[in-house]
Amino acid sequence: MSFNKEKSLVILEFANNHMGDQSLFNQMVDEYCNIKNEFSDFDFAIKLQYRDLDSFIHPSYKDSSHPGVKRFESTKVTLEEWSERIDYALSKGFMLGCTPFDEISVLNIINDSRFSFLKIGSCSFDDWPMLESIKLNKSGKNKNLNIIASTGGMNLKRIDKVVSFLLKIENVNLSLMHCIAEYPSQVDHQNLSWIRVLQDRYQMEVGFSTHEKGSEQLSGGFARCLGASIFEKHVVSEEASTINGYSSKPSEIRNWLANLRIANTMYGDRSSREKRFDIENEYLDGFRRGVYASRNIEKEEEINDSILYMAFPKEQNCYAANDISKFGKIFTQKSILKDDALDYETVKFNNIREKVEQIKERVLELIRESGVHFPKHTSLEISHHYGLEEFDRYGMSMITVINLNYCKKYMFLQAGQQHPEQYHKVKEETFILIKGEIDLFLDGKLIKLEIGAPVTIYPKVVHSFMCNADAIIEEISTHHISDDSYYIDDAITSNQNRKSFISLYE
DSSP states (O other), X not given: XXXXXXXXXXXXXXXXXXXXXXXXXXXXXXXXXXXXXXXXXXXXXXXXXXXXXHHHSOGGGTTOOOHHHXXXXXXXXXXXXXXXXXXXXXXXXXXXXXXXXXXXXXXXXXXXXXXXXXXXXXXXXXXXXXXXXXHHXXXXXXXXXXXXXXXXXXXXXXXXXXXXXXXXXXXXXEEEEEEOOOSSOOGGGOOTTHHHHHHHHHOSOEEEEEOSOTTOOSHHHHHHHTTOOEEEEEEOOTTOSOOOTXXXXXXXXXXXXXXXXXXXXXXXXXXXHHHTHHHHHHXXXXXXXXXXXXXXXXXXXXXXXXXXXXXXXXXXXXXXXXXXXXXXXXXXXXXXXXXXXXXXXXXXXXXXXXHHHXXXXXXXXXXXXXXXXXXXXXXXXXXXXXXXXXXXXXXXEEEEEEESSEEEEEEEEOTTOEEEEEEXXXXXXXXXXXXXXXXXXXXXXXXXXXXXXXXXXXTTOOEEEEEEEEEEEEXXXXXXXXXXXXXXXXXXXXXXXXXXXXXTTO
């Protein structure tokens, strides 16, 4: 199965709207092919549904007046008939997806390489026999299986279980769809903010499967602005005589897509945003204050705030007030006269902010790999015992989760780093290795930390540790006191600038 996620994907749900009729199916493909060509900035897929009616319908209900049974039987399409329709849709440049409703259908979809994705409908989201069938039929296949699952009617507890199950299946790419299981769904029931809830909780691609009236024009655009990138809509032919309350004609889809296109353009992406920064900053320089010397400054003199002042306008090729921060040290390469601007040739900036940002990004990568989650306003504490320039050899990053009568921290180390010898007079702490490889030394005795195995360090025990592979250590301790860390090397104790702090998610 192939699945290109570089563009927003629009899924056209043909379902039973072609009434099981081959000619009507082809007509709908042709009508929506024109739309696909008009909106080439999107990817388009046609989605089918399949039920093995011989086993799907209870024997006592076959040929009955039950409305669901009657509809399924009257629009029945055999696998052979589906095959012709799949080939026709593919010939027109569409991707194909299919929703199974039973175990036999799962087998047919997974084994048919013409499908780009398997779609799980809301009614089957936690149909465990069917989900187990997906796992069983996927096992042993190295090819990726793209699964898109609608979450209509599902609370987070139910979604948690299904997401956990599906992500354990090898070579599965999972996306979720915010869906309102109401036909048609009302505008005030859309709750599009739930898209963000799903994104934040599961850290995966989230789309929007909509069942509102066909005439609705704005839902796709609003969903895109909340980060949705997959969109599903039920469609019918322009000439359809019977239309349910939640399907759209081609003319209605065009209007809906036009608004989605506007939203897609305004939503943009990270790379296009980053390309604008230099242009915007050149413009903003016209409003910034420059940095000027308040007295004559000698060559190679370290500059501090007391001998600088900020004034408008900023001269070209000179530093702005925005460049001055506690993260930077400034040295002159040439002498500077009073009231002269600090320009790029005469002044050298030693900006430690870049190193701090690099450390933060590495910690974030470790966090993503481990699956540990932290609050949005978490602060990252960076210990650089011998200065930032030595951080890759001596250092550690920490997050303090809570510090009351008890304390919980996470410590992050990169391969090759070591934490120098220290002890606490009051604090008692327990280390639990979450990830990586750590050699811990307690009063000189080597202990290799094992993942999940707690090791307690008592007060006055001298301890240090070496990281052999990028690691995360959970620390649980008594209340942490800032001046209760005693380093064996006095050079560390005398270094008053051995810590930096930065917001983890800024």
